[in-house]
Amino acid sequence: MTSVSSPEAGSPGRRPHAPGAAGSPGPFGRLGIWSATHARTVFLLWVVVVAVLGAFAPKVESALSGAGWQANGSQSVAVRQIAQDHFGGNASSAIQVVVHADKPVTDPSVQKVIGQAESIVRGDSRVAAVVPPQPGATVSPDGHTAIVLAGAKADPNEMVRAADDLKEPLAALSGQGVTVNATGASVLWSDFNTANHSAMIHSEILSWPVTLVILVLAFGSLVAAGLPLLLTMAGLGASAGSLVLLTHLTPVSIWAMNFAMMFALALGIDYALFMVMRFRGARMGRARTTVQAVAETMDTAGKAVALSGATVLVSLSAVMLVPSPAFRSMAGGIMLAVAFVLAATLTLLPAVLAKLGHRIDAAALPWAKVGEHRSPRFAAWGERLWRRPVAYGAGALVVLLALAAPVIGLRTAMPSINVLPGDASARAGYTAVQNAFGPGAPGTLQIAVPSVSAPQAAQTAQHTPGIATVLPPQAAADHSGWTMIQAVPTADPSDPVLSQTVHTLRTGLPHGSLVGGAAVENLDLQHLLTQKTPLVIGIVLALGFLLLLIALQAPLVAALGTAASLLSTGAAFGVARLLFQDGHGAGLLGFTSQGFLDGWAPVFFFAMIFAIAMDYTVFLLASAKEHYERTRDVKDAMVGAMAHSGRVIFAAAAVMVAVFFTFAISGPLPPKEMGIVLGVAVLLDAALVRLVLLPVLLRLTGHAAWWTPSWLRRILPDVRFAHD
The missing domain is CATH 1.20.1640.10 (Multidrug efflux transporter AcrB transmembrane domain)
Structure with a gap:
């Protein structure tokens, strides 16, 4: 059994106290004293920071990006860029407009709807070439489904915003036996972000009443329970504005804000709990001034909070090693929120505690005044x-x-597509394409190949297990030397067997060939x-x-x-x-x-x-x-x-x-x-x-x-x- 007796002064692991340590505040204690004695300056600085950065916060929803889920440097990203530059935007980020009708698509009434759909997408400046339905390629064998291709003229993030704007006007064309749905990767991410953002907002609203009850019970007073909200609001306002400014340097995923909100609230509560309870313990039962209590709080709990924040930041910084814009921006967004909440905890909170003093126990519950925060x-x-x-x-x-x-x-x-609600545009269009063209049609592979090797590449693709159909090679109109081959797999895009098909293709295709497409990304x-x-x-x-x-x-x-x-x-x-x-x-x-x-x-x-x-x-x-x-x-x-x-x-x-x-x-x-x-x-x-x-x-x-x-x-x- 472990002995509980105290070791002698010279025992291993013991350091003598520095001379004069008692009553001499450390760096965090001195920061606390400065904040407590310059409370007005601290308040003014935070008001300026939150006001300046918060002014950009209302733009956060429109400024943040919806895409970025890609592997930078991969073949699939290279194929997408080639398709956008040399093939009229027929890239994985292109928007597909699926028109399904009870009548054949050659019927004048259906042709009118198709024309209206073409007009809508052609009117968007982010759309490049608009390709009407092509018999044998984008018109189904039964003649009841057709696809209008709206090429990507902008980057993937802008194409997601284009999908946000286009999917509802296109869906409005449905009626009288004709259904119109936009689909494709850009529409999928648009629907995905919308559904998840709505769900997260709904969940946050549901969590607030529970959170407030727990805060009151944990802090023991209504005044103290409001301190985490103060830290969270300051941190969120500043971090939201910072994310908007950051978009001028690099695209930032809209998920960054969602995760930042969660972490700002969670850590604001953690840090405020630790600091407030320590502050109470420093005040109760001792002849100490409020400023001395703040100094002790900062030298103990404040130091722990700083180390905790540093641990959070370094843990999330490791995610930056993943070369994917979405992951890096999400980690960066959380780190920004943590940094602002940490700064508020170590400067704004001590100033507030100093101003409140004994009033922190206003409207206190019975157990709030337990001495020594024990x-x-x-x-x-x-x-x-x-x-x-x-x-x-x-x-x-x-x-x-x-x-x-x-x-x-x-x-x-x-x-898979099944994570979207059943009535989402991307899922409805995806299902219509599968029903009309086969299970692998929504995951059509794009093979970018040097033109001199195009015949050999097409032959290889046709004889690759897991490939159902290979469309005729299409040479780039700008004579760039690239040829694009579309290969329809037999398997659904979410089927694990597709990975083996792609691997086989990449192994067997001529040198210089690249395999991409939304599913491959x-x-x-x-x-x-x-x-x-x-x-x-x-x-x-x-x-x-x-x-x-x-x-x-x-x-x-x-x-x-x-x-x-x-x-x-x-x-x-x-x-x-x-x-x-x-x-x-x-x-x-x-x-x-x-x-x-x-x-x-x-x-x-x-x-x-x-x-x-x-x-x-x-x-x-x-x-x-x-x-x-x-x-x-x-x-x-x-x-x-x-x-x-x-x-x-x-x-x-x-x-x-x-x-x-x-x-x-x-x-x-x-x-x-x-x-x-x-x-x-x-x-x-x-x-x-x-x-x-x-x-x-x-x-x-x-x-x-x-x-x-x-x-x-x-x-x-x-x-x-x-x-x-």
Whole structure:
């Protein structure tokens, strides 16, 4: 059993306090004092920042882009550019107008509708050449379905905006036995973004009442409960405007704003909880001024918040290694929101706390004035864990490993057309094309080949297994030396067999040939994600460990904190496999299983989950280190950390789980996946990892958890959390 006696002053791992440390605020304490004594200046600066950047915020919906889901440098992206430059915009981003009629499409009444559709798309400046239906190619064998091709003149992001504008006027042509639907990749992303954005807004509205109730219960006063909203509003206003300005340098995915909103709210609540509770503890039962209480809060909780924010930022920065505009802009959007919320927490919040003083407890609930921000319930829970560490630790570990086991069979792929609502234009047009031209027609492959090799390439494509039809080669009209060959596969674009067909084509085609098309762009992106995921995970873990090592000055506890995050992440993905891949609970949650998890989930959700988990880890272990620095008693470190940070972790996790789980009731599948994966991860991480397993590990490792080799102490900066 681990001894709980305090080590002697010269024991390994102990550093003497710096002379004059007591009563001498550190850098964060000095920042807090400055903010508290210059509150008007701080308020004015934030008003200016939010006003200037917030002025651009209303443009965020129209400024952000809808595309960007591509693998930069891939063959498919190269083919799309060739098609746009040399083949009248007949690229994967072109818009297809599908006209289906009860009468043959040669009937004058149907021809009139087709002409009207051509006129509508021709009137859009983002459309290049408009190709009428061609018998034998874009007129179905039964003569009842025709496709008008509106070539892409603009980049993929602008073509998504063109789809936003065109799909409704085109649908309005339907009637009297004729249906008109726009489809194609640009329309798919338009419908996809619209459906998901609406679902996320709906979920956020549903989550607000629950969030407010939890905030009031957690903070214990109406005044204090409003502080996270202040941080969130300041951070969101500034980050939304920054995203608009960022679009002048690079396209930014509209999903960046959605994720930024979630993270700004989640971290604003986390940081405000930690700071406010510490501020209360610094004020109660001590003869300290408000400014001194702010200084102590910043030197302890403020330092932990800064390290937590840094961990979040470095975790998300690893996603930048994926060369895909959508992923990079989403990660960048979240990082911007986190940076603004972090800045507001470390400057604006201390100024507000100084101004409020004792008024922070206005309209307080009975338990709001517990001295020393210590929770008797979580202290008792810590004592229970201390007495029976193996039983509780083993139980938590078994549950986590059992839930993580299904990860072994996890499959990922890019989402199919079935993630769209049944009445979405892209899905209706997609279905009409399949019914009229065959299951593989919506995923027609485009083969860009040097003209001299075109006959050989066409012959190879015709004899490739998995190819149903090869259309005659089309030489570029501008004599660029390129020829385009359209190959219709036998399989649906979401069928895994298509990947083998594309691989066979790329292997057998003449040198210099490139294979692309909308379906192939998805395959190339999925391949890129599969390739980059281990690298991203490895870098996230390495950077997380390094930051914890700097913060805690102890390699063992830093390693334990990093490794523990993998358990909740693995368990969340194990649950995701059971639900979304195997379909268990699909009826209850209202979705149809695709047989796989969406391809971006492992890399992007892992970074998000790890960032949130490390947020809690820093709070818990920083509190434990503060107690250990003060007493050198491992029991006080573990039980004290539970008493002082357990309530914060529990309350913050409750808010996050409530927010994330509201997405599980959203209509489209991707928000459901996001809500379930993130919600389960936060729930398991807080309930089993941070409030059970990690404290148990501190109990079992004892003083060794806080030991630092002498050579490492000389390298690391001296970071302390104790405030004498």
